[in-house]
Amino acid sequence: MPRDQNRDFGSLVEPDRVHKACYADENVFEQELKSIFYKSWIYIGHESQVPNAGDYWTTWIGKERMIICRAEDGQVHVLYNRCPHRGTLICNNLHGNSGNKKSFRCSYHAWQFAMDGSLRNIPMKEGYEGIIDLKDPQLQMKRAERQGSYRGFVFASLSQEGPDLETWLGGGKVAFDDICNRAPEGEAQIVANCFRIVQHSNWKIFLENQLDALHPSLTHHSTGDAAAAMQKVYKEKTGEEPPMGYQFLADFTLPLEKWNSLSTIGHPYGHTVLAGYMGLRPRDPVTVAHEESLTAVHGEERMNEILSTNVHHVLVYPCLSVQPPLQQLRAVRPLAANKTLTEIWHFKLKGAPEGIYDRSLAYYYHVNSPSTMVNADDLNNFRACQDGLSLKGGGDWVSLHRNAGQDPVENGVTTSVTGMSEQPMRNMFAAWKEYMTAENQGGE
């Protein structure tokens, strides 16, 4: 462990390489929770995930277990999933509804709480008379230190201090703007299904892979070939164009030069964007109907502006990978240095024709479901990375040299010179270093 060798966390990150301890060392991981996951804003869920009073979903901020729920007055709350009495987990299911009384009820001693965490009732409460006021905050379910929402996407921070949500999101806001703007009603509606897949690798390996433009045609060669072959078979046998999902996979046969022609944009706080038009505007009836529905609201000029937004993929560091043009969202929940839970969601666009949802659903199936042929090979690489990085010997550093020092920076925003520049990794590690070396980083 480098820290034991009198090296601080900042020394693990150099401009063009990082130490393997960033990925494989449990002490580094514990510090990441304190300095990053318990300091920054973390995505909790979407407001439409809890449409009715009493609805709740559970999730994680680092090792903290959290609840997002809706109260009778319509307010959405983010609470720690813990009974203030004896510490029992209150919600043991992934999601549900708290019932007719809209109260959380602890399974152990039946303490009851309103959906904002305030105490409603305790059995035999005379035992507390003259000892403690039942309105005392220490007898309430604790709320997240801060909570915020941007266009229906709810975040929480376990730190009282730090930038407000919108300031922090900065260049990452485009993830949610692009999703919502594509909806004629300006809002996204979550589909109430969460695919959860455990990766046997560090959380950063996943985020780095998301904007790694060199890997798709190499890692996913087999899937690209299989899909391209079946496009031909489908056409021959049916005389019809294959469903769009085939093309999502056949894209993995694109030549490396094509991927290299994209560009990535690094924003403050580690948020990073892959610019690349996804070619989702053929002249098919679904696209035309979508264009018409947006034109009816905004006029043609604004419709064109919305649908030609040049964003393929957005990382909101450290917690999200979002693909706005296809309304996909993957939340990153680090469980250990070598174990990461991903929570995978997709959205409908309010007011858009149903056929637009079919594209989102097809992508959700082919790329993000537990039967995905795409991530099968990603997960295999992630695991192999983690296992290699955990070796004691064989070298200490990870190379991030591709186009290092060549990407122009303007007003704190970096634009990569090539699609394959390792700018996204360097940008995220620059933020990592800032978080990990900030004053009072321990928060203990």
Added chain:
Amino acid sequence: MPKDNALNSSADTQRAVEQFLYNQADILDERRWEDWLGLFTEDGKYWMPADPEQETGERLPNIFYEDLYLMEMRIRRVEHPYAHSQLAGHRTSHVVSNVVIQSEDQATGDVICTSRFHMVEYRLEAQRYFGGKYTHTLKKTEDGYRIQLQRVGIANVEGPFDHVMEVWL
């Protein structure tokens, strides 16, 4: 008293359906992909819903929802020399049991049957374990039964999943 479904069919039907299901499990475990595709009708589908209560695979999230084209795509992928997650070896073993004929159409011989399966999968020096319920809609043809729909309800449908499922269960 619940209805005794076992009385819905003859011993011959019961035996033929059981043999069909056991054969399907063998084909999958032995990765005989041409035979696998041959088990389905031309419009046949393999379906693993994402929600235990789900009644259709159309326009809803699914874990698997594949016609013959998508199944052939999956086969081409796992057999591709660069499908590196398959290179470490991938072996499975199924047991199918509790076969109940839910209905048999006396005119056509078509059958709806349910069964339970347990499956172990070995890959990368680790073993995973799956269990669940099959519901087969079988069409009777001159060459025996063919699957029009196979619904696979897995016990751990909510996950979280360790790795993904690269082939059908």
